[in-house]
Each structure stands twice: as C-alpha cells, then as structure tokens.
Amino acid sequence: MNKADVVVLGGLSGITAAMSCRRHYPDKKVVIVRKEGTVLIPCGIPYIYGTVGGPENNVIPDGLLENNGIELVKGEAVEVDRSNKVVTMKDGNTIGYDKLVFATGSVPMVPPIPGIDKKNVYPVKKEFDYLSELYSELKNVKELVIIGGGFIGMEFADECRKGRDINVTVVEALPHCLQMAMDNEFCDEAQNKLAEAGVKILVNEKVVSILGDEKVAGVKLSDGRELKADMVILGIGAIPNTELARKSGLELGFRNTIRVDRYMKTYTDPDVFACGDCAEKVSFFDGRPSGVMLASTATSEARIAGANLFSPTHQNCGVISVFSTVINSRAFGVAGLTERSAGEIGARIVTGVAEAPDTHPGGMPNSCQTKVKLLFAKDTGVILGGSVSGGKPVGEMVNVLSACIMHRMTADDIVKFQMGTHPALTPSPIMYPIVNAACKAVIPLKG
Amino acid sequence: MNKADVVVLGGLSGITAAMSCRRHYPDKKVVIVRKEGTVLIPCGIPYIYGTVGGPENNVIPDGLLENNGIELVKGEAVEVDRSNKVVTMKDGNTIGYDKLVFATGSVPMVPPIPGIDKKNVYPVKKEFDYLSELYSELKNVKELVIIGGGFIGMEFADECRKGRDINVTVVEALPHCLQMAMDNEFCDEAQNKLAEAGVKILVNEKVVSILGDEKVAGVKLSDGRELKADMVILGIGAIPNTELARKSGLELGFRNTIRVDRYMKTYTDPDVFACGDCAEKVSFFDGRPSGVMLASTATSEARIAGANLFSPTHQNCGVISVFSTVINSRAFGVAGLTERSAGEIGARIVTGVAEAPDTHPGGMPNSCQTKVKLLFAKDTGVILGGSVSGGKPVGEMVNVLSACIMHRMTADDIVKFQMGTHPALTPSPIMYPIVNAACKAVIPLKG
Numbered sequence: 001m002n003k004a005d006v007v008v009l010g011g012l013s014g015i016t017a018a019m020s021c022r023r024h025y026p027d028k029k030v031v032i033v034r035k036e037g038t039v040l041i042p043c044g045i046p047y048i049y050g051t052v053g054g055p056e057n058n059v060i061p062d063g064l065l066e067n068n069g070i071e072l073v074k075g076e077a078v079e080v081d082r083s084n085k086v087v088t089m090k091d092g093n094t095i096g097y098d099k100l101v102f103a104t105g106s107v108p109m110v111p112p113i114p115g116i117d118k119k120n121v122y123p124v125k126k127e128f129d130y131l132s133e134l135y136s137e138l139k140n141v142k143e144l145v146i147i148g149g150g151f152i153g154m155e156f157a158d159e160c161r162k163g164r165d166i167n168v169t170v171v172e173a174l175p176h177c178l179q180m181a182m183d184n185e186f187c188d189e190a191q192n193k194l195a196e197a198g199v200k201i202l203v204n205e206k207v208v209s210i211l212g213d214e215k216v217a218g219v220k221l222s223d224g225r226e227l228k229a230d231m232v233i234l235g236i237g238a239i240p241n242t243e244l245a246r247k248s249g250l251e252l253g254f255r256n257t258i259r260v261d262r263y264m265k266t267y268t269d270p271d272v273f274a275c276g277d278c279a280e281k282v283s284f285f286d287g288r289p290s291g292v293m294l295a296s297t298a299t300s301e302a303r304i305a306g307a308n309l310f311s312p313t314h315q316n317c318g319v320i321s322v323f324s325t326v327i328n329s330r331a332f333g334v335a336g337l338t339e340r341s342a343g344e345i346g347a348r349i350v351t352g353v354a355e356a357p358d359t360h361p362g363g364m365p366n367s368c369q370t371k372v373k374l375l376f377a378k379d380t381g382v383i384l385g386g387s388v389s390g391g392k393p394v395g396e397m398v399n400v401l402s403a404c405i406m407h408r409m410t411a412d413d414i415v416k417f418q419m420g421t422h423p424a425l426t427p428s429p430i431m432y433p434i435v436n437a438a439c440k441a442v443i444p445l446k447g
Numbered sequence: 448m449n450k451a452d453v454v455v456l457g458g459l460s461g462i463t464a465a466m467s468c469r470r471h472y473p474d475k476k477v478v479i480v481r482k483e484g485t486v487l488i489p490c491g492i493p494y495i496y497g498t499v500g501g502p503e504n505n506v507i508p509d510g511l512l513e514n515n516g517i518e519l520v521k522g523e524a525v526e527v528d529r530s531n532k533v534v535t536m537k538d539g540n541t542i543g544y545d546k547l548v549f550a551t552g553s554v555p556m557v558p559p560i561p562g563i564d565k566k567n568v569y570p571v572k573k574e575f576d577y578l579s580e581l582y583s584e585l586k587n588v589k590e591l592v593i594i595g596g597g598f599i600g601m602e603f604a605d606e607c608r609k610g611r612d613i614n615v616t617v618v619e620a621l622p623h624c625l626q627m628a629m630d631n632e633f634c635d636e637a638q639n640k641l642a643e644a645g646v647k648i649l650v651n652e653k654v655v656s657i658l659g660d661e662k663v664a665g666v667k668l669s670d671g672r673e674l675k676a677d678m679v680i681l682g683i684g685a686i687p688n689t690e691l692a693r694k695s696g697l698e699l700g701f702r703n704t705i706r707v708d709r710y711m712k713t714y715t716d717p718d719v720f721a722c723g724d725c726a727e728k729v730s731f732f733d734g735r736p737s738g739v740m741l742a743s744t745a746t747s748e749a750r751i752a753g754a755n756l757f758s759p760t761h762q763n764c765g766v767i768s769v770f771s772t773v774i775n776s777r778a779f780g781v782a783g784l785t786e787r788s789a790g791e792i793g794a795r796i797v798t799g800v801a802e803a804p805d806t807h808p809g810g811m812p813n814s815c816q817t818k819v820k821l822l823f824a825k826d827t828g829v830i831l832g833g834s835v836s837g838g839k840p841v842g843e844m845v846n847v848l849s850a851c852i853m854h855r856m857t858a859d860d861i862v863k864f865q866m867g868t869h870p871a872l873t874p875s876p877i878m879y880p881i882v883n884a885a886c887k888a889v890i891p892l893k894g
Contacts, residue, residue, distance in 0.1 A: 023890060041807050044870045051871070057810050060877070182720070296868045299876040303862055303886065314863055322867035324536050333873055360488055363504050366839075392813075395872025396843035399881075402865055403850035415750055416761055418849050420769035420780055421743045423491045425842025429746040430463050430507070434846075439470060439750065 002073075003096040004031040006309060007087055009244070011039045011126070012295060013276030013302035015060065016406050017101050018070045024313065028219025031095060032065065033087065035076040036090040038128040043295050046132060046152065049138060050159030055131045080248035082269055099271050099309045102245050102258055103302060106238035106277035106293055111147075115210030116234075123234040137231060138164070145219050145229040146170045147207050149177030151325050153235030154190065157199045158231075158327055167388060169200040169227060171207050171219070181323070183338045183373070186387055193328040207232075207412055211438030238293055240278045248272075254289035262315040264305035273309060275301035284318035284405070285337060285384065286345050292321045322402040324395045330368075333398035336385030336405045337375055348378035350440030352411070358391050360421070360428030370394070372433035374401075374414070375443060381410040381445050386434070393426065400434060411445055414438035449520075450543040451478040453533055453756060456524050456691070457550030458486045458573070459742060460723030460749035462507065464548050465517045467753025471760065478542060479512065480534065480696045482523040485575040487583070490742050492571060493599065495578060496585060497606030502578045527695035529716055546718050549692050550706055550749060553685035553724035553740055558594075562657030563681075570681040571599055584678060592666050592676040593617045594654050596624030598772050600682030601637065604646045605774055607680075616647040616674060618654050618666070628770070630785045632822070633834055640775040654679075685740055687725045695719075700727040701736035709762040711752035720756060722748035731765035732784060732831065732853070733792050739768045768850040771842045777815075780845035783852045784822055785830030795825035799858070799888030805838050807868070807875030817841070819880035821848075821861070821888060828857040830893050833881070840873065847881060858892055861885035 005028035006021050008014040018030045040048075044058040052058055065072050068103045073095065079088040080100065106125035110116060120141075122134050139142075142161055146153045149172030170177065176187035177194075191201055202221070210232060211218040218228045240257045242250075250268045253259040254300045257280040259267040264279065268273045272278075276298035283290040297319055307313040324333030342349050352374050359367040370390030376383055388394045388399035404414060415438050421429045450524055452475035453468055455461040465477045471554040487495075491505040499505055508648045512519050520542065526535040527547065536540045555570035557563060567588075570582050585591075591607055593600045596619030608615045617624060623634035624641075638648050649668070656666040657679060667673045690695075697715045700706040704727035706714040711726065713719045720729075723745035730737040754760040771780030789796050799821050806814040816835030823830055835841045851861060862885050868876040 005717065012877065019877075020886070023886060038641060041870070041875060042806055043868060043876075047811070051812065052808060052810055058808050064877070142744075185652050216693045247603075273495055295876045296866050296879075299879075300863055300865050303882070306863070307889075314859060318862065319683055320865045322557065322865050324867045324869040324872050326869065326871045333867055333869075333872075335867065359500060361491055361505050363499055364494065365498065392839055393843045395742075395867065395869055396847060397869045398844060399468075399873075400846045400850055402867065403847055403854075403856070406860070406865065407850070407854035409850070409854065409855065412761060413853070415754070416747055416764065417846075418747050418767045418769050419743050420741075420845045420849065421490060421772045422771040422773065422778075422780075422784065422842055423488070423494050423771045425778055425780075426846075427769050428488060429490075430459065430511075430743045432743075432746075435750070439467070442754075 001086070001094045001096055003069045005098045006030045006098040006101065007095055008032045008101040010034055010105055010276070012042055012060070012105070014101065014103035016299045016302035017066060017103055017275055017306040020303045021309050022070060025310055026306045031071045031073055033073045033075065033095065035385045036127060037074055040126055040128060040131065042126055045126065045131065046159045047154035048135060049156065050162035055128055055135060066233065077244060080171055080244065082248060082272065083422040085271065087154050097162060099273065101305055102272065102274040102278055103276045104241040104244065104278045107241050108234060109237045109239050110234065113207060113210060113235060115212070118210050118212055119215040120230060121210055121232045121234070122218050141166055141231040143228045144168045144231050145227055146233045146235055148172065148234060148236035149201065150180060150235055150237065151178070152195060154178060154202050154327055155325060156233050156235060158194060158197065161197060161199055162281050167200070171205050171221065172201070172203045172207045175204055177201060177203065179193065182332065183340055183387060184335055186332055189389055190327045190332055190346070193330045197328040237283050238277065242278050245274070245278065255291060263308040263312050264301055264316060267306065273305045275305040275418055282318045284320045287318060290319045292319045295324055296322060317406070320402055320405055322398055323442065324398055330389060331391060331394035332389045333394045334385065334387045335398045335401035338385060338387060339375060342375055342384055347384060349375045349384060350378050350441045350444045351375055352437035352439070354433035354436035354440060356427035356433045358393055358427055358432035364424055370427060370433055374437040376411045376441050376445060378445065381412060382408045383411065383414065397434065411438045411441045415442055448533070449542055451476045452545045453477045453548065454542055455548040455550055457481055457552055457723070459489055460745040461548065461550035462511060463746045463749035464550055464722055464753040466515050467750045469515050469517060470758050470798060471754045472757055478518045478520055479523065480520045480524050480542065483574060484521055487573055487575060487578065489573055490844060492573065493602035493606045495582060496603065497609035502575055524566060524691060527691065529710060529719065532718065540672045546720065548752055549719065549721040549725055550723050551688040551691065551725045553747055554688050555645060555681060555683045556684040556686050557681065558683060560654060560656060562659065565657050565659050566662040567677060568657055568663050568679045568681065588613055591615045591678050591680065592674055592683070593680045593682060595619065595681065595683035596648065596650070597627060597682055597684065598625070601625060601641060601680060601774055602772060603680050605641060605644065608644060608646055614647070615855055618648065618649045618652050618668065619648070619804035620653045622651055624648060624650065629781055630787055630834060632841055633779055633836055634657055635864050636836055637774045637779055640777045644775040649832045656663045667719040685724065689725050692721070692873065702738060704728070710755045710759050711748055712755065720752045720892070722752040728763045731767045734765060737766045740765045741768065743769060764853070767849055767852055771803065771845055777836060778838060778841035779836045780841045781832065781834045784846035785832060785834060786822060789806060789822055789831055794831060796822045796831060797825050797888045797891045798822055799884035799886070801880035801883035801887060803880045805874055805879035811871055817874060817880055819884045821884040823858045823888050823892060825892065829855050830858065830861065844881065849872035858885045858888045
C-alpha cells in the first residue's frame with residue numbers, strides 16, 4: 001500500500017491546498033488523487049470557445065505540482081476507510097493517509113427537462129475530452145440555445161458567437177440575466193452589451209422540453225414557442241460533488257456540502273478537511289449558509305485548509321463573494337452584497353454611485369467610462385458591498401472593494417482612501433469613483 | 448467687499464476641498480481664488496507631449512465648479528489679513544471669509560546651475576500658456592536633455608520621444624532613475640524599458656552647467672563630457688508654494704510646508720486650513736515629516752480639509768504614498784514603503800515576491816506578466832508596502848495594497864484575501880500574485 005502524509009482528492013482547489021500544505025509543512029509527503037488526466041482552468045472554460053481557441057490552451061500545467069514536490073496519482077478514488085485512514089482507487093490500489101482533503105468540486109446541475117439527454121445537449125462539465133467534443137461539435141452549429149443567463153451562460157454566449165456564423169439565444173427564467181449576482185441596472189447594461197453583439201436574450205422564459213429525435217432539433221418554451229437548435233448548452237448552476245464524502249460517513253450540510261468549521265476541518269473527522277465547491281460555506285455578512293461557488297473562494301479556502309492540516313493556523317471569515325466577468329468587452333464585477341442581496345437579509349443600507357473615465361484626461365487612448373455603486377450599513381457606515389462596470393481595471397477594482405469589506409471599512413474611511421492614480425491607468429484623483437461614491441453616501445449616512 | 452463663507456486659494460486640491468465643503472455644508476458660499484485661467488490635470492502634464500496631443504486636452508473643466516455651486520474668482524491673492532479675515536487680490540479687490548483654505552500647491556525646484564535661465568530650459572510649471580509654449584518649441588528640437596530621472600523626468604522622456612525624430616537623454620545624479628520611489632530591481636526594469644524605446648539614460652551623473660549663448664546649446668556633465676541640447680527640461684522635484692502663507696504669519700514646518708494638525712487645520716489659526724503640496728505631511732508609518740507630493744495624497748487631504756471646515760469630521764492618518772507610472776507601455780506602482788525606505792526608518796522586514804500573467808490562461812490577448820513584491824514587519828506580520836510591475840491593472844493593484852496597508856492587514860490576512868478573478872481581467876486564482884507573495888512571506892515571518 002502506498003502511504004502519504006496528506007492525500008488530496010480533486011482538482012483546482014486541491015492543487016492550491018496541496019501547495020499551501022507543502023509551504024507550511026515542507027517535510028510532509030503530499031499526494032493529489034484525481035480522475036482527470038488534465039485539469040482545466042475552470043473560469044477559463046467559456047473562453048475555450050472563442051478567445052483562447054481550444055481546450056488545450058486552458059490547462060493547468062502539472063509542472064506546478066512537480067515544482068512544488070507534490071505527487072500526482074491519476075485515477076478515481078471510490079472508497080475512503082476513515083477508521084484505517086485508507087483511500088481505495090477504482091483500480092484496486094490503495095493509499096494510506098494521515099490527513100485527507102476533499103476538494104472534489106462540483107458538477108453541473110441537470111434539470112429534469114424532457115429530452116435533456118438528447119445528443120448535443122451539453123451541461124458544462126469540467127472535463128477535457130468532453131469539452132473538446134463540444135468544441136468540435138460547435139463547428140457545425142447554426143442555432144445555439146443556452147439555457148441559463150448566469151455567468152456561465154452569458155460568457156458562453158459571448159464567446160461562442162465570436163468568429164462563427166451562428167445564432168445564439170440565451171433563455172433565462174428570471175426577469176434579468178445575471179440577476180442572482182448583480183443589481184438590475186448592471187444586469188441591464190450586461191444584457192444590452194450582449195444584445196449589441198447579436199445574441200438574442202429571452203427573459204422570464206423557461207425551456208420546458210428539448211425537441212428532436214436522437215439529436216436536439218429545438219427547444220420548447222414555457223410560452224409555447226419553439227426555437228430551432230442544433231446544440232443546447234446548460235448553464236443553470238452546479239451542485240457539490242460529495243457522493244464519496246457521503247459514502248465515507250462525513251456529515252453533509254447546506255445543499256449537500258461537506259460540513260466544515262472555520263479551519264476547514266470536517267465536523268465528523270479531525271483528520272479530514274474539505275475546501276472549494278464541495279465544502280459548506282457561510283456568508284461573511286450574516287454567518288448563514290452560502291451557496292456561492294467561485295474559484296476565488298475555493299482557492300482561498302484551499303490555502304486555509306492546507307495551512308491548518310497539522311496545526312490550526314488560519315480561520316475562514318466566511319464568503320465575501322467577489323467576482324468579475326466580461327460581456328462583449330465590457331467588464332462587470334461585484335464584491336460583497338448587492339442592493340438586492342442586502343434586501344434579502346434585511347440590511348438597512350445607504351448607497352452611493354459615481355462614474356468617471358478610467359484614464360485622465362478621458363481623452364487618453366482606451367479610456368472606458370467606469371461606474372461604481374457602493375452599499376453601506378445605515379447604522380454603522382460599514383461597507384457591505386460594491387458593484388463596478390467598466391474596462392479591464394474592473395477586475396482589480398472589485399479587489400480594492402474586497403479589501404475594504406474584509407476589514408469592515410466605513411464610508412468615512414473610504415472617503416480618506418489614499419488611492420494611487422495615473423493618467424493611463426486610473427480615473428483622476430478628483431473623480432476616483434470608489435472614493436466619490438463613498439463621499440456621496442457620507443451625508444445621508446449622518447442624516 | 449465681496450464676502451464668502453469659505454475662500455479656497457489654489458488649483459487641483461482646491462477644487463476637491465471646495466467640493467468636499469459643499470457636500471458637507473451645502474448652505475455655505477464657497478469661492479475659489481486662483482491665478483490660472485485654466486487648471487491642468489497635474490499628473491497628465493507629461494502626456495500633453497505625446498499621448499494626449501496638446502495642453503488643451505488636459506484641462507480640468509470649470510463646469511465641475513459650476514455644477515457644484517462653487518464660485519470661481521480668477522486673479523492672484525497677494526495678501527491675507529487674518530485678524531479681519533480678508534483676502535486682497537492683486538487688482539485691489541478684496542474677499543472676506545469665515546474659513547480660508549490654502550491649496551496653493553508647489554512650484555518646480557530650479558537648481559543653481561550656471562546657465563539655468565537660458566532660453567529653452569524648462570522647469571515643469573503647471574501653467575497652461577507656459578506648457579503650450581514648451582509644446583510648440585518641442586517641434587523644433589532634435590536633442591532633448593532631461594535633468595532628473597524621477598517620475599516627471601521619466602514620463603517626459605517617454606512621451607517626448609513619441610512620434611518625434613528626436614534624441615532624448617535623461618541625466619540622473621543617483622545610481623538609478625526612480626530611486627527615491629522604487630527598489631532597484633524595479634528601477635532597472637523601468638530604465639531598461641525606456642532604453643528599449645531609444646532614450647539614453649545616464650546615471651551617477653550631474654549637469655554642472657548649461658551651455659549656449661542666449662539659448663541652450665548643450666549641457667556639461669560632472670565627468671567633463673558635453674552633450675548637445677536644443678532643449679532642457681528640469682524634473683528634479685518641487686517645492687511648496689507657501690510664500691503667501693508665510694507672509695500671512697502662518698507657521699511653516701518641514702521644508703517650508705504649512706503646519707497643520709490631523710484635521711488639516713493650521714497650527715496658527717483655527718479658521719485657516721491647508722491641504723495638498725503646500726501642507727505639511729507626516730508618514731503613516733512613523734509619524735515623521737514626509738516630503739511626498741502626489742495628486743492622490745493632495746486630493747485625500749483636500750477631502751479631509753473640506754469636511755472639517757465647520758466641524759471636525761475626518762482625521763488624516765498620514766501619508767501612505769501610493770503611486771503608479773507607465774514607462775514605454777509597462778506600468779509600475781508602489782504603495783507604502785519600499786525595501787529601501789523601510790531600511791531608512793530601520794524597519795525589520797520580511798519580503799515575498801510572486802509573478803503571474805495578468806490573465807488566465809496566460810495565452811489570453813493582451814496578457815502581461817505581473818510582478819508583486821510585498822514587505823511585512825518582521826515582528827508583527829503587518830504589511831508595510833508593496834511594489835508591482837505589469838500592465839494596466841497595476842494602477843488598481845496598488846490600490847488593493849493601499850487598502851491592505853491602511854487597515855494594517857497582516858500577511859496571514861492577505862493569504863486569506865478573497866480576490867475576484869476572471870480570465871480576461873486578472874491573474875488566475877491559483878497564481879494571484881498579491882496573495883502568493885504573502886504566502887511566501889508567512890513561513891519566514893513565523894520562523
């Protein structure tokens with residue numbers, strides 16, 4: 001029997017957990033066990049179909065493991081014997097462990113729509129061969145229907161249209177695409193950008209059945225209309241991949257995620273940890289269970305888990321939820337709560353909105369108008385969230401907001417924020433919209 | 448006699464102070480008095496000569512004042528009678544005030560080099576007509592010498608070469624250009640980028656005299672060499688413009704800046720405030736006087752001053768010093784201390800360095816390798832500073848660092864930082880270099 005100090009089950013967050021463990025415990029033997037021969041960058045998957053040009057350009061190189069002294073075992077773990085601390089593989093091989101990490105991620109949700117198992121209906125699995133097949137098939141597609149206008153759906157729609165003679169339609173059940181993630185004014189902006197690129201968007205609309213014989217030929221909508229389709233992509237969400245954890249007797253919690261404490265240690269077994277999409281999360285804002293699944297959350301948890309394996313080191317403060325996306329060259333991002341999600345937890349808020357070009361003067365090349373909306377708690381002035389739309393810097397602007405949120409800065413603090421500015425890189429120091437949005441909130445906060 | 452509630456003397460930080468005052472005290476009459484007919488965006492001045500194509504494209508529109516209900520009086524204030532609270536203008540007009548704000552900025556330092564007053568020797572004044580003249584004269588220049596390899600000098604060198612058949616030479620007295628601002632490895636990178644663009648850089652070298660008859664014809668270096676020059680631009684620093692403050696009996700402090708407390712109120716007079724380059728500053732890190740002059744610092748101080756005029760509202764926590772620049776399309780930025788400046792105040796530090804492309808996968812279009820160096824206090828793990836080089840997102844990455852520094856995050860906090868990531872906008876969540884640089888520092892910090 002093979003024996004390691006640490007066995008990590010899974011992909012992206014598994015790599016990060018293993019690297020974190022190696023950094024903190026350089027003497028420990030760390031093994032990653034995973035089914036996939038090749039691990040894809042998960043957030044890069046939609047970009048395979050447009051910008052990056054194929055799945056082979058979106059791979060996390062195994063050299064990263066080698067360089068960090070991490071052993072890779074390719075194969076499927078099918079059983080965990082926690083009393084004897086042994087993982088059994090599908091091929092019968094076993095690996096003993098001292099500490100075990102579940103980083104088994106998530107799998108796409110497949111709704112029980114009649115005809116969902118027809119050929120050319122693709123839930124977005126994170127599997128290289130599967131996504132390569134999707135890539136080849138897409139070449140022959142004239143009518144693409146995407147079910148779900150969340151991030152995956154919107155990004156797939158935007159990428160699949162690039163360089164292809166294809167009609168793309170997004171079908172979203174809610175009144176707005178991206179509605180779970182952003183406030184209406186930003187959803188509208190994103191939808192309009194995608195529509196400008198020629199993508200058709202249907203909201204308040206459900207696909208009730210998939211039409212065709214063996215292969216998809218169309219979809220039927222809740223209003224009775226039928227759309228032609230020679231491919232359907234499903235982007236309606238993901239569910240945690242925790243079947244092995246359940247079989248191993250680990251306690252599952254919210255939406256079948258593995259119950260963990262702030263050290264990412266499972267409730268059930270002090271020698272078993274979990275991180276990423278398969279692990280239970282609580283919100284930074286109210287401590288209640290959170291359904292957020294983001295690569296950035298997963299890797300943050302993985303760093304925490306890896307550091308804590310042999311000694312409690314880092315605590316998880318809960319999910320802030322920070323993300324960004326790009327729709328037809330315009331970037332959108334949110335850190336923390338939106339006005340909608342703040343309303344859902346009953347927070348009394350004050351908002352401030354400011355806009356400015358992201359260069360100064362605005363006449364610099366590649367300047368992009370940038371909009372910032374900040375939310376503060378009415379009673380304390382503490383920042384609860386921020387939304388941004390604009391150009392490439394949006395990706396880091398939401399990270400400025402994440403830092404402000406993590407340390408519970410107030411509007412007064414952000415008014416005094418010492419930002420660096422430069423003509424080609426940022427808005428002007430007079431107009432810097434994160435600061436100016438806070439300035440606008442300060443007076444109503446005091447009122 | 449004209450009478451206002453608030454009179455603000457000066458340009459950029461004056462506008463921001465006036466706007467802040469109007470926000471906090473909407474009933475007050477606010478007047479800005481300034482000599483300049485047109486106010487330029489100060490950080491945009493070098494870009495007049497290349498990217499933005501002329502001074503008229505780098506102007507702060509007076510509409511900003513109008514929209515905020517701020518009155519503008521063009522003219523030079525020549526006397527302040529603090530006992531009667533009256534400002535006298537050069538044309539003899541007077542304006543009474545209840546509160547007065549000095550935002551008189553700085554003027555370029557002109558070293559006592561023989562020949563410095565010859566024609567075509569240009570200190571960088573922030574004056575529209577003066578800079579327009581420089582713009583016209585530059586058309587006839589074949590040999591440009593820039594004295595001083597700080598930000599102004601490097602940015603002028605980079606911009607003046609663009610689209611011109613011109614030889615540009617930067618003469619820097621220190622061993623590295625940008626040495627007051629960045630650590631050597633980043634200085635080297637910036638110098639190499641500028642040299643790649645065809646600019647000649649001489650370090651450890653001084654200009655000892657300016658040659659020529661009425662007009663400059665060359666410069667003589669400390670090693671005896673002579674360089675041809677038909678224009679010389681001086682970028683060796685600035686001194687506070689505080690002559691009127693001195694004449695008004697206000698106490699001056701470090702390098703003749705106006706002494707102010709944490710509310711930006713002058714030591715001398717409770718009804719007189721100061722902000723920006725003319726106001727004394729202390730370092731965030733040790734409370735000692737700081738010579739930093741940055742537009743972002745100035746506007747932060749201006750927001751504080753404006754809010755405090757009639758009631759103490761915001762306190763200034765001291766200068767973090769956050770800036771960014773672009774040299775031949777590569778961006779550089781620093782927030783807080785460098786290894787060099789940390790050494791100067793005797794801080795014991797641990798550093799962490801990480802690199803990653805600013806997209807993921809790195810094969811995405813416009814990807815740029817990004818390098819981050821973080822500094823932490825050895826004893827507490829608190830972040831003291833960070834340096835970044837890379838592409839456009841560097842401008843906001845230093846602002847992420849500024850937020851971390853302002854709230855005295857530790858390396859442990861930054862390891863757990865929940866950053867948002869996106870393929871087209873940021874490094875990958877596994878490689879995010881701010882987090883990974885902190886990860887690398889964590890172990891030596893505990894050791």
